[in-house]
Amino acid sequence: MPVFALVDCNNFYASCEKLFDPRLKGKPVVVLSNNDGVVVARSSESRALGVPMGVPWHELKALAQREGIIAYSSNYTLYADMSNRVIKILAQYAPNLENYSIDESFLELSGFSGQSKEGLAAYGKRIRERIARDLGLPVCVGIGPTKTLAKLANHCAKKALAGQDGVCDLTVMPDKGLSELLGTIAVGEVWGVGRKITSRLQAMGIHTVQALREGNPQTLRSRFSVVLERTVQELRGVPCLELEEVAPANQQILSSRSFGRPVTTLPELGEAVSSYIAKAAQRLREQHSVAGAVQVYLQTNIFKPQEPQYQPAITAPLPEPTADTRELTRWALKALRQIYRPGFAYKKAGVMLFELQPQALKQDSLFANPESDARSEILMRTMDDINQKWGRGTLQLLAEGTGKRWKMRRGNLSPAYTTCWEELAKVVAGYEDGEYVLGQKHTLPE
DNA sequence: TCTGGGGTCCTAGGACCC
DNA sequence: TCTGGGGTCCTAGGACCC
Numbered sequence: 161m162p163v164f165a166l167v168d169c170n171n172f173y174a175s176c177e178k179l180f181d182p183r184l185k186g187k188p189v190v191v192l193s194n195n196d197g198v199v200v201a202r203s204s205e206s207r208a209l210g211v212p213m214g215v216p217w218h219e220l221k222a223l224a225q226r227e228g229i230i231a232y233s234s235n236y237t238l239y240a241d242m243s244n245r246v247i248k249i250l251a252q253y254a255p256n257l258e259n260y261s262i263d264e265s266f267l268e269l270s271g272f273s274g275q276s277k278e279g280l281a282a283y284g285k286r287i288r289e290r291i292a293r294d295l296g297l298p299v300c301v302g303i304g305p306t307k308t309l310a311k312l313a314n315h316c317a318k319k320a321l322a323g324q325d326g327v328c329d330l331t332v333m334p335d336k337g338l339s340e341l342l343g344t345i346a347v348g349e350v351w352g353v354g355r356k357i358t359s360r361l362q363a364m365g366i367h368t369v370q371a372l373r374e375g376n377p378q379t380l381r382s383r384f385s386v387v388l389e390r391t392v393q394e395l396r397g398v399p400c401l402e403l404e405e406v407a408p409a410n411q412q413i414l415s416s417r418s419f420g421r422p423v424t425t426l427p428e429l430g431e432a433v434s435s436y437i438a439k440a441a442q443r444l445r446e447q448h449s450v451a452g453a454v455q456v457y458l459q460t461n462i463f464k465p466q467e468p469q470y471q472p473a474i475t476a477p478l479p480e481p482t483a484d485t486r487e488l489t490r491w492a493l494k495a496l497r498q499i500y501r502p503g504f505a506y507k508k509a510g511v512m513l514f515e516l517q518p519q520a521l522k523q524d525s526l527f528a529n530p531e532s533d534a535r536s537e538i539l540m541r542t543m544d545d546i547n548q549k550w551g552r553g554t555l556q557l558l559a560e561g562t563g564k565r566w567k568m569r570r571g572n573l574s575p576a577y578t579t580c581w582e583e584l585a586k587v588v589a590g591y592e593d594g595e596y597v598l599g600q601k602h603t604l605p606e
Numbered sequence: 607t608c609t610g611g612g613g614t615c616c617t618a619g620g621a622c623c624c
Numbered sequence: 625t626c627t628g629g630g631g632t633c634c635t636a637g638g639a640c641c642c
Binding site: 352355357385 | 638639640
């Protein structure tokens, strides 16, 4: 019988911020989306204050002031690095794992229960303690016979509905107990059941996970889709989803940002579009793909309906698929000039790369120039290497501009504690109240 | 003043083929 | 009186995930 574990970091972004600043201990912390827009992560203290997920930060200012909520700008460099450290540890506990998102991994534990007398829950607890010890990050572990049940088990562990010490193993739960437990959980908690499907299920009288589990798969398939049918089977312990150990190459790559302030002129939009292309193209090369088409879009501020609105988009097919930033930029800027209209205050721009295919399978056209392709490849690789070594933006096209006055807001960005020599956390020693203590620089007198 | 960014999959319907 | 059966491809829209 297959067994999956889902390891999920608690309040991941907020936990990463707390990790490096002891002053934040016990304090309500939130992490904001790009452009300091909305809340995307909350420490347990913030949750306790009733801070909802996804609420615009400016709507929270009064509460934040009153309760001393500390808001951080998103520091993805830090979170990605911490995520990699978590994965490195997890890989020591299971040969097969799928890194599902920045803060979640599925581990395959099939056949592991026979290995130790202590059982899978104890194994999960060891994983948890190891990550806490080595990284200082809190995680919960859910174990089940399918990925969907492992997800649900993780939910139970987080909410302390079942299991203990942040670990919940549904594989050893007797049938009756499982039915009772699932009867207490709202159907919307199931992986793959979102807002719309929840309300439609409720209209059919299906309110709990258990009720969904008892539903007729064929009926649900015809009323919804094959996806929900699979979910029901998974809840019954019939595996329909496999571990995806190797992430498949993306089929499209999107790069977009809201601006820190409204942008009105073509040159500034051109800089932004060029920057987004540079980022997207770099990700394209990372997965060894070429793109056959590029889309550019603009958006005015949709939250201000009283202002003139304009949300154009245009897709440019490329004569030859490419991963060359210069070529992609050329086409994107051409597309931008076609959709740009003066007289609007633009809030956001984005680019998408479509029709991705493996670079190795690229079909040349009759008039392709293999020699210039080879030179382009070398140039792009050199550029990527330099930017990898010396930091993003060390080498860039002039089209990206040098001022970037449209850049997103990042009012309270924490240091790149683990990825930049200049910003490493410093540990100092000193006397405090006559006692010799170790601490971080800002917690102690020099 | 202020509202994120990045993805996937499925289905229905239309156009077209023999 | 009477008008089949089997398929592909593409797109738009809608749902979901983190």
